[in-house]
Amino acid sequence: MEMDVFQKLRRQLDNYAFGYPQTKSGVEMEILKLMFTEEEAVIFTSxxxxxxxxxxAAARIGKPVEEIAGRLEDMAVKxxxxxxxxxxxxxxxxxxxxxxxxxxxxxxxxKKLVKLTGQYINEVYKHNMAQGMRPFIRTIPIEDSIEKENYVTPYEDARKILQEADLIVVTKCACRQGxxxxxxxxxxxxxxxxxxxPMGQYYIDNGWGRKVEVEEATRILxxxxxSGLITQAATSKKPFDMCNCCVDCCGFxxxxxxxxxxxxxxxxNYLVAVDRDKCNGCGACEKRCGxxxxxxxxxxxxxxxNLHRCIGCGLCVTTCPVKARSxxxxxxxxxxxxxxxxxxFKQIVQGRGIKEVLPENIISFGFKSNVPEENKLETTK
Known part of the structure; x- marks a missing residue:
């Protein structure tokens, strides 16, 4: 019996990034049928x-280019x-x-999608998200929380990330929006x-964000x-995104x-250090730490x-009125x-125990530097 197209779609998504595992409730299939029509599922799996x-794509699917081009654009808009x-x-x-x-x-x-996804995360997906967070997104510490001599790499400067971006688009936080x-x-x-x-252009084309210059982006940052939001960027040298969120809203x-x-x-790359002699016990840092x-x-x-829980964001450092933290x-x-x-994204997949990741399953969003494998740097703890 031929596999149901939505089952085929689920299995395909399970090869990408954090995967798309099955649940006992079947909520993952309900989500797919909410998002896709059957025709769209057929095209996606092609x-x-x-x-x-x-x-x-048209040559592989066996339909006229004009027809497929229209369908692909419709799906991109969605x-x-x-x-x-x-x-x-x-x-x-x-x-x-x-x-x-x-x-x-x-x-x-x-609402319906947000509610179903919340159920899906609580059932199984939270484990995938926690497991894959390290290669997916990294903490960018607040600049004012680090002494200049303590910067260890140029990739941890949020302002520098903005200055070096080809295109900056600001959009709503999907977590808080939902x-x-x-x-x-x-x-x-x-x-x-x-x-x-390319991700910024995708957001502009779909009406989900607006282009900003470095100066406005810096003010937003x-x-x-x-506001007490944690800055996080994709774990790549040229990230496709940089978000500002909180523990209350961010699923990750x-x-x-x-x-x-x-x-x-x-x-x-950072941890908080505390000068207990300076600490006055005001509790501002405790309230700030998500x-x-x-x-x-x-x-x-x-x-x-508790250093096992510190992610090095620096929010407690900038909050401390007596400068007892660094x-x-x-x-x-x-x-x-x-x-x-x-x-x-290849590393996210391999972190799920999949050693060989086919090129067709590696997400790039148009960010691919074609650096020879032997010249790539490892991401260490």
Missing amino acids: MTAELEEPAA GLLFRRRTGDVVEYCTNPYLHGLYEFQIPRLG LSLFGMDCGQPQEVCFMFG EMANK LRAVSKTENPAELVFS MKAISMSEADGKADL LEPKKGKPGIPYEDTAEQ
Whole structure:
């Protein structure tokens, strides 16, 4: 018996990034049938994660180029396929579930999708998210929380990331956008997440974001930091995104916060150091820390720190009124982000125990540097 197209679609998505595992409830299939028509599912399963022009897809599917080109564009507008424009050339490829299908569908499908995805995450997906967070996204510490002599790599400077981006697009935080539909978001500003390069152009073309210059992007970044949001960028040297979110709203941060050792799961080169002689026990840092890495000592009323829970964001450092806290480099060799998005997403898949990842299953979003394998740097803890 031929496999149901939605089952085929689920299995294909399970090859990408964090995967798309089955559940006992079948909620994952309900999500797919909400997102895709049967025809769209057929087209999606005829495509791969490698970008290609409509003519190549049409030849494989066996339909006229004009027809397929129209269908691919319709699916890109819906956020079902990724689209890259390079001059007059338009290419398409499949999207993973995260970052991808879910975020791109919130404006279109709203409450129902957010509710179903919440159920899916609680049933099984939270484990995939926590396991793959380290290669997926990294903590970018607040600049004011680090002494200049303590910077260990240039990839941890949020302002530098903005300055070097080919295109900066600001968009709403998908996490807060989804929760706000139910009045459950933290109430912080939503338009604080950045998309770069081909991903930024995709957001502009689909009406999900607006282009900003470095100066405005920097002001948004500073506002996000003052609001207590954690800055995170994709774990590659040229990230496709940089988000500002919180533990209350971000699915990834929330998943990691529920583990015993968030520091082990999050890519960060810094840890907080505390000068207990300066600490006055005001408790501002405890309130600021979403990872619950800080508690007030019953013995002397001063702040105690659990380094197993510290992800090095620096929010508690900038909050401390007596400057009793600082961010210091972790011991050992610093972690270096992956060369590009393709290598980053390949590592996410391999982290699920899949040793051989076919090129057709490697997400790149158009960010692929073609660096020889022997010249690539490892991302260390």
